Amino acid sequence: MATKRRVSRLSPERRRADIMTAAREVFSEKGFNEAVMSEIAERAGVVEGSIYRYFKNKRDLLFCVSESWFEEMISTDEPTLAAVTGTWNRLRFIIHRHLMAIKTHPDLSRLVFQHLRPDPEYRKTKLFALNKAYTNRVVELVREGVENGEIRPDVSPSLVRDMIFGAIEHRTWAYLRNEGGYDPDTLADQLTDLVSFGLRKKDQTDEIARAVEMLEGAIARLQPAAGAS
C-alpha cells in the first residue's frame, strides 16, 4: 500500500556472508535445536525465506557455518605451522592450536561434536574433508617422523591421530559443558610428552631425551618473541 518496500539489494556473496555470521552467532548462543531460523533471518537482516535461497536447510546452514570455521582455522594455522620445525615441536604446536580453538569456540566445537559428526551423511560432507585435512597434519607428521627415524615405524599414524584428537576432546568435555577451564599450554606439553614417550619407565637415555625435548619446547616458544624484537 502506502508502505514503502525497503528491499536492500546486496551482492549474493555479501548476503550469504551476513546469514552465515548471524547463524554462527545464533547457533553458538542457542545450540542447534534451540536456534530458530527466524532469529537468524532477523539478525542477518533478511527474511526467513531468503535463507533458503542460499542454504538448503537448517542443517546445511550449520554445516556451512562449521566449514567456514574450519577453513579459518586451517588458513590461520598453516603459515605458522610451516615456520615450526622439528617433529615434536610441530606436534605440540598442532595440539596446542586445537586446544586453543576449542577454548575460543566451545559452542561451535560442541555443535560439531554433537550434531555434525554423528550425522549419517557426515562422511560425504565438505566438513568431513576439511576435518580430515585438519587432523591429517598429525598423520603426515607421523609419517615424516617415521621417515626421518624419529618415530618408530610400527605405529599406525591414524591411530595416533585418533588418540590425540580423542584425548583432547575427552579432556575438554567438562569445559564444553561450561564446567571449568583448562590451560592449553600445560595440557599441550603433557599430551605431547605422553604421546611421544608413552607410559613405560625407561632407561637413562630416554630421560635425557626427554630433558632435551623440554628444552627444545622452551626455545621454540621463545623464538617468535625473539624474532619479533
Added chain:
Amino acid sequence: MATKRRVSRLSPERRRADIMTAAREVFSEKGFNEAVMSEIAERAGVVEGSIYRYFKNKRDLLFCVSESWFEEMISTDEPTLAAVTGTWNRLRFIIHRHLMAIKTHPDLSRLVFQHLRPDPEYRKTKLFALNKAYTNRVVELVREGVENGEIRPDVSPSLVRDMIFGAIEHRTWAYLRNEGGYDPDTLADQLTDLVSFGLRKKDQTDEIARAVEMLEGAIARLQPAAGAS
C-alpha cells in the same frame, strides 16, 4: 464405553524393568528424538501415562536406561578384570572390553555420546558417577603401575584415561555412523602398545647428539635478543 478396563497389576520392579527394556530397544532403534513414548509404552505393555509414574520424563528414562547398561558392563567386567594380572594385561583388557561394548551396543554408545554427556546437568547425574567409576579403572591402574615401578611417575593418570577413552571414541565414530567395522583385538593391541611405548624410537643416542647441537645453536641465536631487551 464398551472398552473393558483390563488392569494387570505387576510388581513395580517388574513393571519398571519392562519399561526400561522396551525403552532401550526403541531408543537403540530410533535414537532419542525419533523415539516416541507411545511406542515404548506399547512395547512395554503399559499405557503412556504409566511410564511417568516410574520416570520423570523422556530424558530421565534415557538416563536410567543408560545407567543400567553401565551397571551391567561394570558388573560383567569386574570379576574378569580381577582375574587379569599385570599392568599391561589389565590395561589391554579394559581397552578391549570398551571396544567390545561399543561394538556390541553402538546405538547406546551413540546415545550417551550425543545426548547424555553434553547435557549441562550431566555432571550431577548418576550416569556421570557410573561413567567415572568405569573409566577410573584406568586411573587406578596407572597409579598402581607407578607404585610398582612399571609406569613413570610423571604422567597424569587422568590424562591417560582421557587419552584412552578419547582414542577409542574417535576411532569408533565411523562405526557408530554405521560406516564400517573394526577389530577389537587388533585395535586393543595397537592402542595398548602405543599408550605404553609412545611414539619414539628407542635408541636415540644419535638423535640426542643432534638435538643438543641444535639447542646450542638456538641458544646462541637467542642470546642477542635477550641482551637487547
Added chain:
Amino acid sequence: MATKRRVSRLSPERRRADIMTAAREVFSEKGFNEAVMSEIAERAGVVEGSIYRYFKNKRDLLFCVSESWFEEMISTDEPTLAAVTGTWNRLRFIIHRHLMAIKTHPDLSRLVFQHLRPDPEYRKTKLFALNKAYTNRVVELVREGVENGEIRPDVSPSLVRDMIFGAIEHRTWAYLRNEGGYDPDTLADQLTDLVSFGLRKKDQTDEIARAVEMLEGAIARLQPAAGAS
C-alpha cells in the same frame, strides 16, 4: 514384604476433616485447576483413592470446602448480628462482615466467584442454599425496615441484596487479584450511606419545577408523533 503397612485408622469424621483442611489449603494456594489431588492427599496424610471415599470428585470437594467456610461465617456472624440493633446499624454490620470475610479469605472468595457460582448446577447445591441464607439477611432486613417505616416500601429487597453484594464484589476484585487493599471500615460506611440515601441531593424544589417545565415541553413535542402513527 518385610515393610510394615502403617494404616492409621482414624474416625471417618476426623479423616474427612483432615482432607477438607488440606484441600482448603491447597485450593487457596493454587486455585482450582492448579490444585492437584495427590498433593491434597499427601497433606491430609491419606492416599489419593481415599479422598474418593469421602468426596465424589474434585469439584465436590471444592464445594464442601466452600460450604464449611460459609457455615463458619454464618455461625460466627449470627450471635453478633443478633446483638446489633437498628436497621442501619445492622445493614452496616452485614456489609462490614462481608468485607472482612473477603479480606481474610481472598483465595476462597475467588474460588467461589470463579468456579462455583458459574457452575450450571450451582443452584442445586448446598452452597447455593447457604449463600442464599447468608445474603438473605439483607433481604429480611429490608423487609423489616419497610414494616417499621424506615425503608420505603417500593424497593425490591432482592435488588438491594444484589446491589450490596455486587458492589462489594466489584469493589474487591483488585484485591482478589492481589493488587492492593481496601479499608473495610471506611468502605462499609460509604456503602451503607450510599445505599440508604442514594445519590440525590435532598432539597430539590427548584429542580422539580424545572423538570416539570421540561416534561410539559416534551409532551407537547411528542403529541404530533403520536398522532401520526
Added chain:
Amino acid sequence: MATKRRVSRLSPERRRADIMTAAREVFSEKGFNEAVMSEIAERAGVVEGSIYRYFKNKRDLLFCVSESWFEEMISTDEPTLAAVTGTWNRLRFIIHRHLMAIKTHPDLSRLVFQHLRPDPEYRKTKLFALNKAYTNRVVELVREGVENGEIRPDVSPSLVRDMIFGAIEHRTWAYLRNEGGYDPDTLADQLTDLVSFGLRKKDQTDEIARAVEMLEGAIARLQPAAGAS
C-alpha cells in the same frame, strides 16, 4: 504426498478477522477450557499454526475477542448516549445498555467475568483499559451531576460505579447460568431509582421528585421512536 498444498493468501486484516469471528463463536459455545484451537482453526478456514501468527496463544486470542466486543459496545453506545440528556436519563441509559449487552451476549460476559477479570495480569491488559473506559462513563456522570448540583457531593463516584455494575452482574448471574431471564427495562428503572433515591423513606418532596423522574424516563424512551418516524 499427494495432498495438494492450497495456499489462499488473504489480507492479514481479513485473516485476523476471520479467526476472531470463529474464536468468538467457539468460545461462546464451549467456554474457554472446552474450546479447542483446532475447531477455531477449522471454522476460520485456516490451519492451527496460522492462528499463532496472529495471536500469541489461546488466552491472548480470548482477550482479543473480548476486546473487540467491548470496542463494539463502546462505539455503538457512544452516539446514542451523546443524544440522551439529563443525569438520570443518562444513568438509566447506561444501565439499560449494560443489561442489554449481557442479555445479548451472556456467553461472552461470562468469559470476561470468569476467565479474564480474575487473571493476575488483567490490570495490564487492553481489556482492562477498555472496561475502565466503559464503566467510567458512570464516574463522569456522577462528577457532572455533582457539579450541576443534582448529585450530593459526598459520594464516591467510583463506588457508585462499582455499585451499579456489581448490582447488574449479581442480578444477572442466574441468567448467565442459563437459568431464567430478566427484563432489562424494568430492571433498569428499578436500579436507577434505587441508586438515585436510596432506601430511606423521605418526605413528600422526594416522592414528587420521583414521580417526575419516572415521567422523564417514559418520555425519554418514547423520544427515539418518535424521532425515527
Added chain:
DNA sequence: AATGAATGAGGATTCATTCAT
C-alpha cells in the same frame, strides 16, 4: 531476488478417577 504468510505434522505430558488387592 525478495517477501513473509501459510502450512501441518508431530508428541510429550498431566492428572482425575478407578479398582484389583
Added chain:
DNA sequence: AATGAATGAATCCTCATTCAT
C-alpha cells in the same frame, strides 16, 4: 477401609519449509 498402581483421554504450540505474490 485403605491402598496406590494403572488408566488413557485430551490438546496446545512450535517451527522448518514452501510458494504465491
